[in-house]
Amino acid sequence: MGGEARADVRPLPQAEGTRHDGPYPHARPRRRRADRLTPCPAGDDPMTRIRPILATALIVCAGAGAVHAAEDVAIVYDASGSMWGQIDGRSKVEIAREVMADLVNGWEDGTNLGLVAYGHRRQGDCTDIETLIAPGPLDKAGFIERVNAIRPVGKTPLSAAVRHAAELLSWRDNPATVVLISDGLETCNADPCALAAELAQQGVGFTAHVVGFDLGEDVSLACIAENTGGVFVPASNAQELQDALAQVKTVIESRSEPAPPPPVEVPAVTLTGPATVTTGATFDVSWSGTINPRDYITILPMGAKEGQSGTYIRVDDDNKGTLTAPAETGIYELRYVLNEGAKTLASVAIEVVAPAAGVSGPATVTTGAIFDVSWSGTINPRDYITILPMGAKEGQSGTYIRVAADSKGTLTAPAETGMYELRYVLNEGGKTLATAAIEVVAPEVGVSGPATVTTGANFAVTWSGTINPRDYITILPMGAKEGQSGPYIRVADDTEGSLTAPAETGMYELRYVLNEGAKTLATAAIEVVAPEVGVSGPATVTTGANFDVTWSGTINPRDYITILPMGAKEGQSGTYIRVADDTDGTLTAPAETGMYELRYVLNEGAKTLASVPIEVVGVSIDLTAPPAVRAGSKLTIGWTQSVNPRDYITIVPAGEAEGKHGGYVRVETVTSREVTAPDAPGLYEIRYVLNEGAKTLGRKPLEVRPADAPMDDGAGLTVPASAAPGETVTITWTGGGTGTDERIALARKEQPDFTWLTAMTATDAKTLNLQMPQEPGLYEIRFLDLGGPSVLGRAVVEVR
Numbered sequence: 001m002g003g004e005a006r007a008d009v010r011p012l013p014q015a016e017g018t019r020h021d022g023p024y025p026h027a028r029p030r031r032r033r034a035d036r037l038t039p040c041p042a043g044d045d046p047m048t049r050i051r052p053i054l055a056t057a058l059i060v061c062a063g064a065g066a067v068h069a070a071e072d073v074a075i076v077y078d079a080s081g082s083m084w085g086q087i088d089g090r091s092k093v094e095i096a097r098e099v100m101a102d103l104v105n106g107w108e109d110g111t112n113l114g115l116v117a118y119g120h121r122r123q124g125d126c127t128d129i130e131t132l133i134a135p136g137p138l139d140k141a142g143f144i145e146r147v148n149a150i151r152p153v154g155k156t157p158l159s160a161a162v163r164h165a166a167e168l169l170s171w172r173d174n175p176a177t178v179v180l181i182s183d184g185l186e187t188c189n190a191d192p193c194a195l196a197a198e199l200a201q202q203g204v205g206f207t208a209h210v211v212g213f214d215l216g217e218d219v220s221l222a223c224i225a226e227n228t229g230g231v232f233v234p235a236s237n238a239q240e241l242q243d244a245l246a247q248v249k250t251v252i253e254s255r256s257e258p259a260p261p262p263p264v265e266v267p268a269v270t271l272t273g274p275a276t277v278t279t280g281a282t283f284d285v286s287w288s289g290t291i292n293p294r295d296y297i298t299i300l301p302m303g304a305k306e307g308q309s310g311t312y313i314r315v316d317d318d319n320k321g322t323l324t325a326p327a328e329t330g331i332y333e334l335r336y337v338l339n340e341g342a343k344t345l346a347s348v349a350i351e352v353v354a355p356a357a358g359v360s361g362p363a364t365v366t367t368g369a370i371f372d373v374s375w376s377g378t379i380n381p382r383d384y385i386t387i388l389p390m391g392a393k394e395g396q397s398g399t400y401i402r403v404a405a406d407s408k409g410t411l412t413a414p415a416e417t418g419m420y421e422l423r424y425v426l427n428e429g430g431k432t433l434a435t436a437a438i439e440v441v442a443p444e445v446g447v448s449g450p451a452t453v454t455t456g457a458n459f460a461v462t463w464s465g466t467i468n469p470r471d472y473i474t475i476l477p478m479g480a481k482e483g484q485s486g487p488y489i490r491v492a493d494d495t496e497g498s499l500t501a502p503a504e505t506g507m508y509e510l511r512y513v514l515n516e517g518a519k520t521l522a523t524a525a526i527e528v529v530a531p532e533v534g535v536s537g538p539a540t541v542t543t544g545a546n547f548d549v550t551w552s553g554t555i556n557p558r559d560y561i562t563i564l565p566m567g568a569k570e571g572q573s574g575t576y577i578r579v580a581d582d583t584d585g586t587l588t589a590p591a592e593t594g595m596y597e598l599r600y601v602l603n604e605g606a607k608t609l610a611s612v613p614i615e616v617v618g619v620s621i622d623l624t625a626p627p628a629v630r631a632g633s634k635l636t637i638g639w640t641q642s643v644n645p646r647d648y649i650t651i652v653p654a655g656e657a658e659g660k661h662g663g664y665v666r667v668e669t670v671t672s673r674e675v676t677a678p679d680a681p682g683l684y685e686i687r688y689v690l691n692e693g694a695k696t697l698g699r700k701p702l703e704v705r706p707a708d709a710p711m712d713d714g715a716g717l718t719v720p721a722s723a724a725p726g727e728t729v730t731i732t733w734t735g736g737g738t739g740t741d742e743r744i745a746l747a748r749k750e751q752p753d754f755t756w757l758t759a760m761t762a763t764d765a766k767t768l769n770l771q772m773p774q775e776p777g778l779y780e781i782r783f784l785d786l787g788g789p790s791v792l793g794r795a796v797v798e799v800r
Contacts, residue, residue, distance in 0.1 A: 072112040072135035072174070073252060074165040076158070078182040078213070079120030083152035085183070085214070087237050092183055092214060093152050095238040101144045103245045113138045114168060115146060118161040119154030126157045126188035129164050158182050159190035162224070166199050166206060175205035177230075179248055183213040185220060193223035200228040209233075209248045213241055271297070271346040273334045277325045278355040279433075280379045280426035285313075286320035287336055287346070294339040299323055302331040302349065307342040311428075324380065325352050327429020355379050357433040359424040365413045366443040367521075368467045368514035373401075374408040375424050375434070382427035387411055387438065390419040395430040412468065413440050415517025443467050445521040447512040453501045454531040455609075456555045456602035461489075462496040463512050463522070470515035475499050475526065478507040483518045487604075500556065501528050503605020531555050533609040535600040540615045541589045543697075544644050544690035549577075550584040551600050551610070558603035563587055566595040566613065571606040575692075588644065591693020593618045619643055621688040621698030628703040629677045630711060638672035639688050639698060645669055646691035651702060654683040659694040661687075681706050708778070708796040715783035715793025722798045723772045729797070731781055732767045739787035746770060749778040753791050756782070776800050 077100075083093040107113065114135035122128045132146050162178055169176035186192050199206045209230040210221050222232035231251055233244040269289040277283045285297055298312035313321045315336075326332065329352050336346040357377035365371045373385055386400035401409045403424075414420065417440050424434040445465040453459040461473055474488035489497045491512075502508065505528050512522040533553040541547040549561055562576035577585045579600070590596065593616050600610040624638040637649055650664040665673045667688070678684060681704050688698035710717065716734030723729050736742055745756035760768055762783065773779065776799050783793040 072114060072169050073177045073179065074114040074116055074135055074169055076161045076165050076178055076180045076182075077115060077117045077132075077147065077150065078156065078158070078180075078184065079117045079150045079152040079154070080156040080184055080187075081119065081123070081153055082156075082184045087214060090238070093150075095241060096181065096213070097148050099238065099242045099245055100147050102242060103249060104138070104140050104143050104147075106246075107138055107140070107249065109138060109140075111138045112136055113143065114165070115143065116161055116165045116168065117150055118157050119152060120150050121153065123154050126155055126160065128154045129157060129161045131164070131168055135169060155187045156182065156184045157188040157190070158186050158221075159192040159195045160188065162192065162208060163195060163199070166203070171199060171203040171206045173204060176203065176207070177252055178206075178208045179211070179245075179252075180208060180221075180224065181211045181213060181245075182221065183215070185215075185218065192221065193227060196224040196227035209251060211235060211241070211244045211248060269336050269345040271334055271336045271348050273323075273348055273350050275349075276351045276353050278379055279325055279327050279329055279352055279431065280383065280428035281325050281355070282322045282380060283325060284320060285323055285334055287315060288319060289346075290315050290317075290319070291345070292339055293317055295345075296337055296339065297321065297323065298335050298337055299326065299332050299350065300335060302333050304333075306344060312337075324428050327426050327431040328352070329354050355433060357424045359385060359422050359434045360436050361411075361422050361438050363437075364439045364441050366467055367413055367415050367417055367440055367519065368471065368516040369413050369443070370410050370468055371413060372408065373411050373422055375403060376407060377434075378403050378405075378407070379433070380427055381405060383433075384425050384427065385409065385411065386423050386425055387414065387420050388423060390421050390437065392421075394432060400425075412516050415514050415519040416440070417442050443521060445512050447473060447510050447522045448524050449499075449510050449526050451525075452527045452529050454555055455501055455503050455505055455528055455607065456559065456604035457501050457531070458498050458556060459501060460496060460498055461510055463491060464495060465522075466491050466493075466495070467521070468515055469493060471521075472513050472515065473497065473499065474511050474513060475502065475508050476511060478509050478525065480509075482520060488513075500604050503602050503607040504528070505530050531609060533600050535561060535598050535610045536612055537587075537598045537614050539613075540617050542619045542643055543589055543591050543593055543616055543695065544647065544692035545589050546586050546644055547589060548584060549587050549598055551579060552583060553610075554579050554581075554583070555609070556603055557581060559609075560601050560603065561585065561587065562599050562601055563590065563596050563614065564599060566597050568597075570608060573606075576601075588692050589616050591690050591695040592616070619697060623686055623688060623698045623700040624672075625686055625700055625702060627701070628705055628711070630709060631677060631681050631704050631707045632679050633677050633707075634674055635677055636672055636674050637686055639667065640671070642667040642669060642671065643697065644691055647697075648689050648691065649673060649675065650687050650689055651675065651678060651684050652687060654685050654701065656685070658696060661689060661694075664689075677702075677704050680704070681709075708798075710793070710795040711791075712793045713791065717781060717783055717793040717795050719781045719795040719797055721796075722800055725774045725776060725799055726772060728769050728771045730767060731770055733762065733783060733793070734766065736762060736766075736783070736785075736792065739785040741786040742792075743784050743786065744768060744770070745782045745784050746772075747780050747782060749780045749796060751780075753782065754784065754786070754789055759784070772797065772799050 084091050112135050115133035117132050118129045165178045206228055207230045208224050208228040210225045210232045212221050212234040214236055225232040233247055235241040235244040271287045273285040274283055293316045295315045296312040298310050300308055300310045311324050332350050332352055333347045334350055335344045337344055355377055359375045361373040362371055375385055381404045383403045384400045386398050388396055388398045399412050420438050420440055422436045422438055423432045425432050443465055447463045449461040450459055469492045471491045472488040474486050476484055476486045487500050508526050508528055510524045510526055511520045513520050535551045537549040538547055557580045559579045560576045562574050564572055564574045575588050596614050596616055597611045598614055599608045601608050622640045626635055629635045645668045647667045648664040650661040652660055652662055665675055684702045684704055686700045686702050687696045689696050714735045718732045720729050731744055742762040743759045744762050745759040747756040779797050781795050782791055785792055
C-alpha cells in the first residue's frame with residue numbers, strides 16, 4: 001500500500017445521449033442463456049489473468065469443471081496491415097502466430113474449430129474476407145500451418161468478417177461461437193455493435209468473444225461481446241495475449257449451469273476527498289481497505305445509478321491518487337467501485353464549484369499576426385486559450401495554446417478581419433471560463449519587384465509591413481485564384497529576397513500572402529519576357545566521343561545544355577551539363593549515329609531557349625591480339641584509336657549479347673593493354689565497347705585453351721607430360737625460326753616468357769636432354785627466339 005496512483009485518469013467511453021448501466025456505448029440488453037459460466041472456486045483469483053474492462057465481465061477459472069460446448073467454433077483472425085506493428089521489438093503477427101500455436105495445441109482433438117481471416121490478400125479492399133478452414137474436427141498441425149501462412153496487408157472489415165463467420169456456422173439454426181482477434185477498430189464503415197445485437201437477437205445461441213490486441217485503453221469493441229453474452233479481454237503484449245486466448249478457451253469449454261456463488265464477505269472500505277473542488281481541476285483522493293487492484297475510484301453526480309461510470313483511476317496497490325473534476329458545477333460523490341460487478345463499496349460527497357479565471361490580450365491585432373495573451377486562475381495545465389469569432393458556439397475550436405504552468409503566451413490572429421474573442425477553455429468538458437473581446441484588423445503591407453524579368457531568371461523582390469515570419473512572397477499569373485501557389489520564399493525577418501521567374505512569358509503578379517489562411521495582402525504587376533540565348537558545337541562528332549560546346553546569354557546557373565535526337569519533344573532529357581557561371585563545357589555524344597541537336601534548356605519549366613543541329617557519325621576500331629591463349633594467362637590487346645577514355649576492352653563468350661561484359665579495362669589514352677584470359681577454355685570474343693550506350697565498335701575472336709595445353713607457333717615441340725623430380729627428359733622439335741639466337745628454356749609455368757631456370761641453345765640436331773628440377777610442380781618448356789623476341793612453342797611438364 002502507499003504511494004501515489006498512476007496518472008492514467010480517463011473517462012470510460014459512453015455514447016452521448018445513450019443511457020445504460022455499463023461502459024459500452026452500443027450495449028443492448030439480450031436474453032441470457034441458461035448455460036452460463038461456472039464460477040471460480042475460492043482462492044483462484046481471475047483478476048490477475050484478465051483485464052475486466054466490462055462492468056459485467058464474465059470471469060471463468062481454468063480450474064472449473066469443463067463441459068465442452070456442443071456448437072462449432074470459428075476464429076476470426078485480423079490480418080490487416082497494422083499487424084506488422086511491433087511490441088517489445090517483435091511484430092504483432094509473429095506474437096499472434098506463436099500464441100495461436102500454443103492455444104491450438106492445448107485444444108482437445110474432438111473440438112470442431114474453423115478459421116476465417118480478413119485483410120490478408122489485398123490492400124484497401126473491404127471485401128477481403130476468406131474461410132481458410134471450415135469448422136470440423138481439429139487438425140492441429142494443419143491449423144497452425146494455415147495461420148503461419150497468413151501475411152497481413154489490408155484493411156479491417158471486422159464487422160463483415162464476424163457476419164461471415166456467423167453464416168459459416170449457420171447461426172440462425174445452430175448454437176454458434178465466434179472468437180474475434182483484432183489489433184484495430186473497424187475501418188470499413190460498419191457498426192460492429194449493431195451487428196452483434198442483430199446476431200444475438202436473431203440467432204439460436206450466438207456468442208462472440210473478443211480479444212483486443214494492442215488497443216490501449218480503447219474498449220469500443222467490447223460491445224460485440226456484451227451484446228452476445230461473450231467476454232472482451234484486452235491484451236497489450238505476448239503474455240497478455242496468451243492469457244487472453246486461454247481465458248476465452250476456458251469460457252467456451254465451461255458452458256455448464258453455474259452453481260450458486262458462495263456468499264462473499266465484503267471487507268470494510270473507506271474513501272476520503274476534499275469537500276469542494278473547482279470545475280476541471282485535478283484533486284487528491286485517498287482510500288483504505290483495497291479489495292482488488294482493478295477496483296477503481298470515480299466521481300459521479302450525487303445519486304447516479306449503480307454501475308454508471310465517469311472519470312476514474314484504478315486503485316492498483318496504492319492508497320491515494322488524483323482525479324479531474326467535471327466541467328459542470330453541482331453536488332457529486334466519490335465512489336470506491338468493486339471491479340467485479342461494479343458494486344459501490346464506499347462513497348463520500350464532494351461539491352464542484354465554479355473557478356475564478358481571467359484572460360486578456362490587445363484590443364486590436366492585425367490579420368495573421370502573432371500576438372501576446374495572458375491569463376490568471378489556471379485550473380488545469382491542459383486547459384487552453386483560443387481565439388474565436390464573437391459569439392461562436394461553446395466547444396468550437398480555433399487556434400489555441402495550452403495554459404500549462406504559464407500565465408502568458410502567444411497566438412496567431414485569423415486571416416479574416418472582424419470581432420473575435422479570446423477564451424479560457426476548461427479542458428474537462430470544453431467549457432469557457434473567461435473571455436475578452438479582440439478586433440482583428442487589416443494590415444498595411446507592400447511588395448515590389450522589377451517591371452520586367454527574363455523567363456527562368458532569378459530576380460530581386462522587396463516587401464514591407466511583415467505580419468508573420470511564415471508569410472510568403474510568390475509569383476503567379478495575373479488574376480490567379482486566391483490560395484493558388486507558385487515559386488515562393490518565406491518573409492522570415494527580412495525585407496528582401498529573390499524569386500525565379502516562370503518559364504512562360506506573359507503578365508504575372510508578385511503577391512505577399514498571409515500564411516494564416518493563405519490570404520493575399522499586397523500585389524505588384526511584373527512582365528515575364530523571352531531572353532536572347534545562343535548555343536553552338538561541332539557540325540559532326542563521333543559516337544561516344546567527348547566534344548566541346550559553347551553558349552551565350554546565360555539566364556540561370558541551373559539551366560543546362562543537352563544533346564537530343566532532332567525533333568525530340570520539349571522537356572525530354574539526355575546527356576547534359578549545367579551552364580553554371582561558364583560559357584563552355586564538354587558533352588558526350590550518343591552511341592547511335594544520326595541527326596541530333598544541342599539545346600540550351602531553361603531549368604525553370606524545362607523550356608528550350610536555343611538549339612543547333614549536330615550529326616553523330618560512326619567509327620570502326622581494329623583490334624590486335626593472339627588468336628589463341630592458355631586459360632588464365634596474360635595477353636596483350638591493341639586497338640587503332642580511343643574514342644573516349646571511358647570506353648573499355650572486354651573478353652566475352654562468343655555470341656554473347658550486345659552490352660554484356662566480363663572483366664574489363666578502360667582504354668584511357670593508350671592503344672594497348674595487358675589483360676588476363678578467362679579461366680574456362682572455349683571460344684571467346686575480344687570487344688572494344690563504347691562507354692556511352694555500351695555499343696561494340698570493334699571485335700576479334702579468341703580461343704582460350706586449357707591451362708596445360710601446348711602452344712605452338714612453328715616450333716613443333718615434343719615434351720613429356722610429366723617427369724620425376726630430377727629426371728632427365730628428352731626434348732625434340734621439328735621447326736624453328738630464322739633467328740640467330742634460339743633457345744630451349746625451362747621455366748616455372750607462371751614465370752614471364754623471357755625468364756627461365758635454365759636455357760640451352762637449340763641446335764640443328766633438333767633434340768637435347770634436359771634435367772628437371774627436384775621440386776614438384778608445373779613447369780614449362782619454351783622454344784624462344786631471342787632475336788624477335790618471340791615464343792615459337794611451349795608445353796607444360798608436371799614434376800611429381
